[in-house]
Amino acid sequence: MGSSPNSKPKIVRGTAGYVLEDVPHFCDYIPDLPTYSNPLQDNPAYSVVKQYFVHPDDSVPQKIISNKDSPRGIHFRRAGPREKVYFEPEDVQAAIVTCGGLCPGLNTVIREIVCALHNMYGVKKVLGINGGYKGFYAHNTITLTPKSVNDIHKRGGTVLGSSRGGHDTTKIVDSIQDRGINQVYIIGGDGTQRGAYKIFEEIRRRGLRVSVVGIPKTIDNDIPVIDKSFGFDTAVEEAQRAINAAHVEAESGENGIGVVKLMGRYSGFIAMYATLASRDVDCCLIPESPFVLEGPGGLFDFTEKRLKENGHMVIVIAEGAGQELVSESIQSMHKQDASGNKLLQDVGLWISQKIKEHCAKQKMIINLKYIDPTYMIRAVPSNASDNVYCTLLAQSAVHGAMAGYSGFTSGLVNGRHSYIPFYRITEGQNKVSITDRMWARLLSSTNQPSFSIGKTIAEEKREEEANSHGPTHAVAHSAGQ
Ligand SMILES: Nc1ncnc2c1ncn2[C@@H]1O[C@H](COP(=O)(O)OP(=O)(O)O)[C@@H](O)[C@H]1O
Numbered sequence: 070m071g072s073s074p075n076s077k078p079k080i081v082r083g084t085a086g087y088v089l090e091d092v093p094h095f096c097d098y099i100p101d102l103p104t105y106s107n108p109l110q111d112n113p114a115y116s117v118v119k120q121y122f123v124h125p126d127d128s129v130p131q132k133i134i135s136n137k138d139s140p141r142g143i144h145f146r147r148a149g150p151r152e153k154v155y156f157e158p159e160d161v162q163a164a165i166v167t168c169g170g171l172c173p174g175l176n177t178v179i180r181e182i183v184c185a186l187h188n189m190y191g192v193k194k195v196l197g198i199n200g201g202y203k204g205f206y207a208h209n210t211i212t213l214t215p216k217s218v219n220d221i222h223k224r225g226g227t228v229l230g231s232s233r234g235g236h237d238t239t240k241i242v243d244s245i246q247d248r249g250i251n252q253v254y255i256i257g258g259d260g261t262q263r264g265a266y267k268i269f270e271e272i273r274r275r276g277l278r279v280s281v282v283g284i285p286k287t288i289d290n291d292i293p294v295i296d297k298s299f300g301f302d303t304a305v306e307e308a309q310r311a312i313n314a315a316h317v318e319a320e321s322g323e324n325g326i327g328v329v330k331l332m333g334r335y336s337g338f339i340a341m342y343a344t345l346a347s348r349d350v351d352c353c354l355i356p357e358s359p360f361v362l363e364g365p366g367g368l369f370d371f372t373e374k375r376l377k378e379n380g381h382m383v384i385v386i387a388e389g390a391g392q393e394l395v396s397e398s399i400q401s402m403h404k405q406d407a408s409g410n411k412l413l414q415d416v417g418l419w420i421s422q423k424i425k426e427h428c429a430k431q432k433m434i435i436n437l438k439y440i441d442p443t444y445m446i447r448a449v450p451s452n453a454s455d456n457v458y459c460t461l462l463a464q465s466a467v468h469g470a471m472a473g474y475s476g477f478t479s480g481l482v483n484g485r486h487s488y489i490p491f492y493r494i495t496e497g498q499n500k501v502s503i504t505d506r507m508w509a510r511l512l513s514s515t516n517q518p519s520f521s522i523g524k525t526i527a528e529e530k531r532e533e534e535a536n537s538h539g540p541t542h543a544v545a546h547s548a549g550q
C-alpha cells in the first residue's frame with residue numbers, strides 16, 4: 070500500500086494562543102510558480118458580490134465554544150475562491166474518483182466538481198476514474214462534461230463506480246503522471262482519505278504540480294473534525310421509513326417487537342439520529358455503548374418491561390453494536406474486507422434470535438419482525454439539503470485546487486467550509502460520545518437502560534479522556550450538542 074505519509078504539519082501561531090493548522094501549497098515545494106488572475110472576477114454572476122474572494126488570513130476555529138480565559142485554539146484555512154490562481158484553465162487536466170461504500174450525494178459531488186471547473190474556471194478537461202483507486206491503473210477513464218453529468222444528481226450510487234482495496238500508491242501516481250493529470254479529486258471515507266494522503270506525499274516527493282483534494286464521504290459519519298458528512302441527513306431520513314414500518318408491524322401484533330438494523334460499523338450516529346428523529350424507538354443499541362442481555366438492567370429485562378407496559382416495542386441496532394457478544398456465541402474468524410475493514414456478523418439477526426429464545430423460555434408469546442434496510446438507506450439519491458451541501462463541498466474543493474493548495478480535505482467546520490490537512494482527517498474516528506448531551510437526550514427519550522453496569526459516568530469519562538490521548542483516539546462529536 071505504499072509508504073507512510075511523513076510531511077510535517079504546517080503550523081502558524083498567532084497571539085492569544087491562536088493556531089492555524091494550514092494545508093500544503095505548491096509554493097512549499099516548487100519555487101517561482103507563475104500566478105494568474107482568478108477568472109471569476111470577470112464572471113457576471115460573481116463579480117457583483119462584495120468581497121467575493123476569501124481574505125488570505127481568514128480561518129475557521131475548530132472549537133466554537135470558548136470562555137474568557139480560554140486560548141483561541143486550533144483554526145483551519147477558510148475555503149473559497151482566491152484572487153490569484155496557479156493554473157490557466159486550458160492547462161488543467163482534472164480527474165475525479167469515488168472509493169469505498171456508497172453514500173447519497175456521490176453523484177451530486179461529481180456533477181458539481183465538473184460544473185464548477187467548467188462554469189467558474191473555464192476548465193474543459195475532466196476525467197472520471199472508473200471503479201475506485203484501482204481504476205487509475207486497471208480501467209479506462211471516461212470524459213466528464215456538464216452535459217454528461219447534467220442529471221446524475223437525481224440518481225443514487227456513483228456513475229463512476231467504486232471499490233474497496235486496490236490502493237497502490239506508485240501505480241496510481243504513475244498513472245496520474247502519465248495521463249498529465251494535475252488536479253485529483255478523491256471522494257471517499259476514512260480509508261480513502263488515508264490513501265489520498267499517501268498519493269499526495271508521493272506527488273510531493275516527485276515534485277509534481279498536482280493538487281490532491283479529498284472530499285469526505287461516509288454514511289457512518291465517522292470522519293473527525295467535520296460537522297457531518299454529506300448523505301448523512303438523507304440516510305437518517307430514509308431510516309425513518311424502516312422504523313415506521315417496524316413500529317406499524319409491532320403495534321399490530323400481540324407483544325409485537327420490531328427490530329431495525331442500520332449501518333454504523335464503529336460509530337452509531339445513524340442509529341442515534343434516526344432514533345431521536347423517530348420518537349417511536351424504545352431502545353437504540355450502538356457500538357460505543359456496550360450492552361448486556363441477561364440480568365437486571367439487561368436487554369431481556371427491559372424488553373419484558375416494555376412489552377408489559379405498552380404491548381409492543383421497537384429496537385434500533387447499529388450493525389457494529391454488540392459484536393463482542395455475537396462473537397462469543399458464534400465461532401467467528403476475524404475476517405476483513407479488501408480495504409482491511411472488519412467484516413461484521415449480522416447482529417440484527419442474532420439479537421432477534423436471542424430475544425425469541427428468551428421469550429420462548431419465559432413462555433411469552435411475541436411477534437418479532439426484523440427489518441434490514443441497510444443498503445436501501447445508502448443507495449438513494451441525496452435529499453435537497455444534502456444536495457446543497459454537496460454543491461458547496463465540491464465548489465470549495467475546486468477553489469482550493471485552483472488556488473494551488475493540495476493535500477487537504479474540503480469540509481464543514483462549525484458551519485463554515487474549510488480546508489483541513491489530511492493528517493487531521495486520518496488520525497482518528499468520529500464516535501458517539503456516550504458521556505455527551507446528545508446520548509443523554511436519546512436515553513431520556515427512549516428511557517432505555519444505560520447498560521453501563523458497575524461503571525459510573527465519571528469512570529466512563531476518565532476512560533474516554535485516557536483513550537483520547539492515544540494515537541488513534543476517538544473524537545467526540547460536537548455538532549448540535
Ligand atoms: N491505510 C490506507 N492506505 C491507503 N489506502 C487505503 C487505506 N485504507 C483504505 N485504503 C483504500 O481506500 C479505498 C476505500 O477504503 P474503504 O475503507 O473501503 O472505504 P472508505 O474510504 O469509505 O472508508 C480502498 O481502495 C482502499 O484500498
Ligand SMILES: O=P(O)(O)OC[C@H]1O[C@](O)(COP(=O)(O)O)[C@@H](O)[C@@H]1O
Pocket residue numbers: 168169170171258259286287288289332333334388406447
Ligand atoms: O458491504 P459494503 O459495501 O462493504 O458496505 C458495508 C459498510 O459500509 C459502510 O457503510 C461504511 O462504508 P465506508 O467505510 O465506505 O464509509 C458501513 O456502514 C458498512 O459496514
Ligand SMILES: [Mg+2]
Pocket residue numbers: 169258259260287
Ligand atoms: Mg470507512
